[in-house]
Amino acid sequence: DAGITQSPRHKVTETGTPVTLRCHQTENHRYMYWYRQDPGHGLRLIHYSYGVKDTDKGEVSDGYSVSRSKTEDFLLTLESATSSQTSVYFCAISTGTRSAEQYFGPGTRLTVT
């Protein structure tokens, strides 16, 4: 199994508060991704990183920001959480080869009340 951990695994927060989710890898993979998974929508890409300090937006990036100051850590921040951001968040890593295989963390279940 790829060495990917996410923290926290569960979080309940109130509308309007900032929230940061952390993804940590021990594989030294170049690419890291943040997805959210919601019923009826599958996995949707929020942001991704192709190197330290190199990030780009995905299809549902509004309301989210990311940072990657070290190869092993990729942080996802909700600046002011809203109820529509209640979801399960997954981090994934990839070497970025032609096959683009991704390996996923265990997920963080976030509830915004």
Next chain:
Amino acid sequence: TQLLEQSPQFLSIQEGENLTVYCNSSSVFSSLQWYRQEPGEGPVLLVTVVTGGEVKKLKRLTFQFGDARKDSSLHITAAQPGDTGLYLCAGARTSGSRLTFGEGTQLTVNP
């Protein structure tokens, strides 16, 4: 716009039956992956196909990539309760790029 359409969305069968899940698109992909996800866990990669017409077998699971690299199928022979889970297909347009995921097929195999 959903670029990858999976069908069926839900499938409930009895142990021992065969089944096929489809993943279709109007776009060409450089590679396509299949993942399985169990409740409370992240998706786990099953297989990657990269060549048009490619067929890969993983025990009772057979994966096929369409000749035009726009579609794929997953066939399970003699399904077992342990095969229960959400099956996701995902396509990559170019190397090192983002994956586009289908919405998934929820498979339930009843004993």
